[in-house]
Amino acid sequence: MSTTGPLTDDGLVQLLTPGGQRVEHPDYSYRVAHLDAEALRGLYRDMVIVRRFDTEATALQRQGELGLWAQSLGQEAAQIGSGRALLPQDYVFPSYREHGVAHTRGLDLADLLRLFRGIDHGGWDTAAHNFHLYTLVIGSHTLHATGYAMGVQRDGDVGTGDPTRDTAVVTYFGDGATSQGDVSEALVFASVNNAPVVFFCQNNQWAISEPTTRQSRVPIADRAPGFGIPSVRVDGNDVLACHAVTAEALERARSGGGPTFIEAFTYRMGAHTTSDDPTRYRSAAEEDYWSQRDPIDRLRLHLEAIGELPAAFTAELDAEAALLGERLRTTVRGWEAPEPGSMFEHVYASPNAVVEAERAWFEAYEGSFLPAGGAR
Structure with missing residues (x-):
């Protein structure tokens, strides 16, 4: 890992090491102190279920049942950790890889596949989940999110002190999107209007075949202060740290404190989409390095170390994942x-x-x- 430039791990917020050990952070540990063993198992379950969904969707595409699929393999901690920090009234503007966030918003994961099957404009009721349709145009949805946040602000649903009313907006995008003009414009509008929006960048280090080092000479989060927006870099494979920094940013937005930029430093362990071949532009050594930092393994090791991952739980989870896979195959093949x-x-x-x-x-x-x- 580089010690300088956009790939540095210097300054990353981390609460759980790759080996599964809890570490203290003066600003963020208290934000996950309420997560007991049951809650940690819930986060683990979420990540396992979303990965099984991703695996099944990839297989369905290979079998000709889907036209395309965008994997989220390796990014489960960033999505589940941040998604579980949201309140029901908060609104999400995703790109096209936020399967984990969709899961935390209560969507039936099968509905995500309707778009990739080519039989629906989206596949779900956005108002029922406060989760917008997937956006395939890179970066454009950050403007939609900022505009929506400005609307929330003008509706008076920010800074009232009512926890059931105050609302935040969060938009998810990748490192490649930060090279698009739309993201720059969104940051300008969000800053000057003090909009209640969180910009959540999942820096998975590859914009298709273009590495982050070809997009920026500094950490991506360093761009935000130039717009007057506070930023934080977090270990994107640490579900607890992602939860903590997002909870802080959402709290700031809901209270009227304005926007925040989060860079979750993670790794796209799979292909950009099923039409991509990552072996053509990255090394096996790099992939092995990041496989040893798998976000699911990290939490599993921690739960095992504290004696809170009973065999009955894992057996039940395995069965649940298998049933999900079977339902997805049956559902997709049954669509006309x-x-x-x-x-x-x-x-x-x-x-x-x-x-x-x-x-x-x-x-x-x-x-x-x-x-x-x-x-x-």
């Missing part, structure tokens, strides 16, 4: 292709003249073909 005209539905919340004109043209075009068999 939608009617082509359904692409015009739910584009806007209210009727739109342009969409309706395009729908009419498409229906006429479809109707111009001879039916099966060639006779009218």
